[in-house]
Amino acid sequence: MREVVVLGVGMHKFGRFPDETFEELTYPAISHALEDSGVPFKDIEVAFCGVVNSGLYDSRNVIQQFGWTGIPIHSMAQASGSSAAAFRVAYWTVASGLYDTALIVGYEKMARGFIPGTVMPGRSHLDVMGLDPIPARVALEMRKRLELYEEPIEAHAAYAVQSSENAALNPYAHYPVKRTAEEVLNSVVISDPLRLLMCCPTSDGAAAAIITSKEKAKQYGASRAITVAGWACGSPQAEDLFGGPGAFIGGDFKGGNLTRRMAGELYEKAGVGPKDIDVALVHDPFTMAAMVDIEALGFCPEGEGGRWILEGKTRVDGEIPINTDGGLLCKGHPMGPTGVSQVAEVVKQLRGEASNQVPNKPKVGLTHSSGAGMINMLVLKR
Amino acid sequence: MAGNAQRKSLEPTVFRVDDAVEKDTLVGSHCAKCDRNYFPPRQWCAACFEPGCEEIELSREGTLSSFALVERKQEYCLVEAPYAFGEVRLPEGMLVYTTLNITSEVAANGQIRVYSTIDQDNFNVFKTGQRARLAPLVIKRADDGADIVAYSFDIVEGA
Numbered sequence: 001m002r003e004v005v006v007l008g009v010g011m012h013k014f015g016r017f018p019d020e021t022f023e024e025l026t027y028p029a030i031s032h033a034l035e036d037s038g039v040p041f042k043d044i045e046v047a048f049c050g051v052v053n054s055g056l057y058d059s060r061n062v063i064q065q066f067g068w069t070g071i072p073i074h075s076m077a078q079a080s081g082s083s084a085a086a087f088r089v090a091y092w093t094v095a096s097g098l099y100d101t102a103l104i105v106g107y108e109k110m111a112r113g114f115i116p117g118t119v120m121p122g123r124s125h126l127d128v129m130g131l132d133p134i135p136a137r138v139a140l141e142m143r144k145r146l147e148l149y150e151e152p153i154e155a156h157a158a159y160a161v162q163s164s165e166n167a168a169l170n171p172y173a174h175y176p177v178k179r180t181a182e183e184v185l186n187s188v189v190i191s192d193p194l195r196l197l198m199c200c201p202t203s204d205g206a207a208a209a210i211i212t213s214k215e216k217a218k219q220y221g222a223s224r225a226i227t228v229a230g231w232a233c234g235s236p237q238a239e240d241l242f243g244g245p246g247a248f249i250g251g252d253f254k255g256g257n258l259t260r261r262m263a264g265e266l267y268e269k270a271g272v273g274p275k276d277i278d279v280a281l282v283h284d285p286f287t288m289a290a291m292v293d294i295e296a297l298g299f300c301p302e303g304e305g306g307r308w309i310l311e312g313k314t315r316v317d318g319e320i321p322i323n324t325d326g327g328l329l330c331k332g333h334p335m336g337p338t339g340v341s342q343v344a345e346v347v348k349q350l351r352g353e354a355s356n357q358v359p360n361k362p363k364v365g366l367t368h369s370s371g372a373g374m375i376n377m378l379v380l381k382r
Numbered sequence: 383m384a385g386n387a388q389r390k391s392l393e394p395t396v397f398r399v400d401d402a403v404e405k406d407t408l409v410g411s412h413c414a415k416c417d418r419n420y421f422p423p424r425q426w427c428a429a430c431f432e433p434g435c436e437e438i439e440l441s442r443e444g445t446l447s448s449f450a451l452v453e454r455k456q457e458y459c460l461v462e463a464p465y466a467f468g469e470v471r472l473p474e475g476m477l478v479y480t481t482l483n484i485t486s487e488v489a490a491n492g493q494i495r496v497y498s499t500i501d502q503d504n505f506n507v508f509k510t511g512q513r514a515r516l517a518p519l520v521i522k523r524a525d526d527g528a529d530i531v532a533y534s535f536d537i538v539e540g541a
Contacts, residue, residue, distance in 0.1 A: 125393035128521065129532045130452060130461040131479045139450030140469050147510060191467070192451040192505065238418070238429035 001095040003214040005225035006380065008037025009344035014174040014205035014332030017109070022054070025206040026062045026107045029337070033103070033208035034066075038220040041066045044210070045099040048090040049075045050083025050106035051336035062105060080285065080328075081371020082106060084339025087209065088233050088376050094211055095228075101212040106337030110202040135199060135286075139191040141253050142288045145306070146193060153193065155306030156287040157181040160197050160329060162315055163284070167326025169356040172341075174203045174332025198287040203332030207340040209347075226347045229364070230270025230379035232262040252370045253289050256296030259368065262375045263297050266366075270379035274298035277379075278362030279349045280320060281342035283370040284327040290314070293368060294322065321358045324349060339376065342367040350382040388528040392521055396422045397533040398439075399518065406518045407442070408533055410474060411435035419474040442516040444470040446537065449482060449508045451500070460521045460532075466500045470514045470535055481534045482508065483517060513538040 010032025012025050034041055049059040059075040078085040083106025090102040126132045145151045161181055167173035179197060187197040217225045240257040252258045267273050274297060282293035291305030299320045300308045313319040325331050325345040328338060346365035348354040362382075369376045391399045399406050411423035416430040421440060426433050447469045455463035466482035484498040484507055498504055517536035520529045 125396070125532065126479070127456065127458050128392065128460050129534075130455055130459040130463075130465055130481055131467065133452060133456065133467075136450045136452050136467040137479070140448035140467070143448045143450065143510070189451070189453055189502075191453065192502070194450070238427075 002097060004091055004094045004211055004228045005214050005217050005222065006209055006211050006228065006343065006347050007039060007217055007220055007222075007225055008033040008035070008210040009340075009347045010034075010036060010208045011172045011341060011344055012107075012206040012337075013172045014203040014334055014337075014341070017204045020204070022058045022062055022107055022109070023065050025109070025204065026105055026208070027065065029107070029206040029208040030062075030066065030103065030105055033210050037210040037212075039101060039210050039212065042069060043101050044069070044071060044103045045101050046071055046090070046093055047073045047103045047105070048086035049073070050078070050086035050104070050339060051075060051108055052077050052079060052082055053108060053110070062107065063103070078374060079372035080283065080333065080335050081339055081369040081374060081376050082336045083207065084342070084367070084369030084371065084376035085233070085374075087211075087340055087343060087378075088231055090211060091228055091231060094213055097213075100216045101210065103208065103210055104340055105206065105208040106334075106340045107206040108334035108336030109204045110334055112202060133191065135194055136191040138253055138286045138288060139194040142193055142286070145288060145291065149303035149306065151291070151303075151306035152310065153185065154181065155291070155310045156198050157184040159284075159287040159290050159309045159314075160184040162309065163323060163327045163329040166316065166324050166356050167330030170325045170331055171355060172205075173326045173330055174201055174205075175330045176326070177330075194286065200285045200328040200330075200333040203334040205332060205334040205337050205341070207337035207344055209340050209343050224351055226350050227381045228378060229272070229381040230266050231377065232266035232269065233374070233376045234258065234262055234265075235374045237261075252283075252296075252373060252375060253286070253292055256292040258373070258375050259293060259296035259370070260298075262377055266377045266379060267298075270381075272364055272379060276364050277320065277366045278364050279324060279346060279358045280322045280366040280368065281325070281345055282322050282327070282368040284323055284329050285333055287329065290322065290327070290329075294320065297366070297368065316356055316358055324354060324356045324358060335371075339367070339369040339371075342369060343378065343380070346380050350380060388526075389531050390524065390528045392530050392532040397518075397531075399531050403518060406516065406531070406533075408440040408472075408478065408516065410438050410440045410476065412438045419476060421472070421474075421476045421478055438474070441473045443538070444472040444478070444514055444535075446482070446508065446510055446512040446514050447471045447477060448510055451502070451505050464501055466505065466508060468508070468514065468535065480514075481519070482514065483519070483534055483536045485517075485536050508537065
């Protein structure tokens, strides 16, 4: 496999844009990524879209608004990890030498309210019996953490505050609004002990990236290229399920077993360890997920995630800065583009161009995406 | 039994109803090769990939491993909100998502139960580690008059 670099990234603000079409949502993301990379659209040899709720022709319209170049266009749906999966497959095609230059774009328009926890809402007995809401499933795991680790609820508030402060500096964030711990702890109960401001919003938005081989990058101004130094992906094994309730569990929030296993693979491939990571973008649809993630990624001991966050170790100037763009929690979580938006933030951080820059010139970044209980991770290097 | 209405399971693949309520049972499966148990039941073992897992009847009592209060229900949900959502670990090893009930009254024959409405005030009766017992709920009435029954769990008081 040959070396692959990210040459350009672009975003459409996350938020609510009921009147925008998919073409309108993706236009700024893709055009900024093209401009950022210096790659003309005619040089894109293959395109991958990440989207969950899409129509028959959307992926074609989204790409072909820039030209009918006849390239293969793919669309991947993997819930919250759709564009992270699309990025990884695009990476495979370039790393293997099948293509030189690929475009990845995630986009989505979402309804307000809970994301249903089953495949066909209203058709499964779990739906009818009230057992599908994801926030309720998360609340079960949150209660276990609070009891087992004696994790203070204030840690969840501290994480939400930290994320809001990061989002306030991100022009693409859905909620660029600073919160206080009191606001978080007094926000409406969604599913006791989980409160509204401990949950991400559903959003609309788009994010794009352009990758190419290290060799080919020389044509386009490779000085700003960021190297893909490692990748890992996988679905749960039987042991990851904790004995059940089986595939009805979506995310990896039940202890982070899959993330822990994937992180081992990722660090080995990239030749780094958790202490080498200067900035990490982790899957945090709920405050609790950030704690599970930083433990499973090896940044802190199991059960210490909440206390680490309370001590400020995950802040932009902390020991391991996470979700410097506000994370899913405050930047927003449109599912389709979420994974590529993480790549975009890490690329900006490693170039020193982030709106909420990690100090001391970060060299190594990590992205961690979870979708439908499957993981996609990357190590990116300057 | 209360009345003469016929009882039908909402989802017979995971929950089987009997003429006698106390014989209703959750359906799991067992892998004879590696001795693992599953709920919901599987045909192929997830761990050793052996086909031909056998159906088993699961224990009617387990331990409450966690619980949450659901304040709002989805439109297609037949359980009224607020309701208690729990996870029960069965002796066979698996975790089962379920609704949880607080029994306020049990008739002499043990088969007619009156439930309290669950809200923020009485929600604090739940504690992790409590014993929970299978307690089927009539979730709707079918067009033919049959009671459609779903599994649910009661907290065993004083346990």
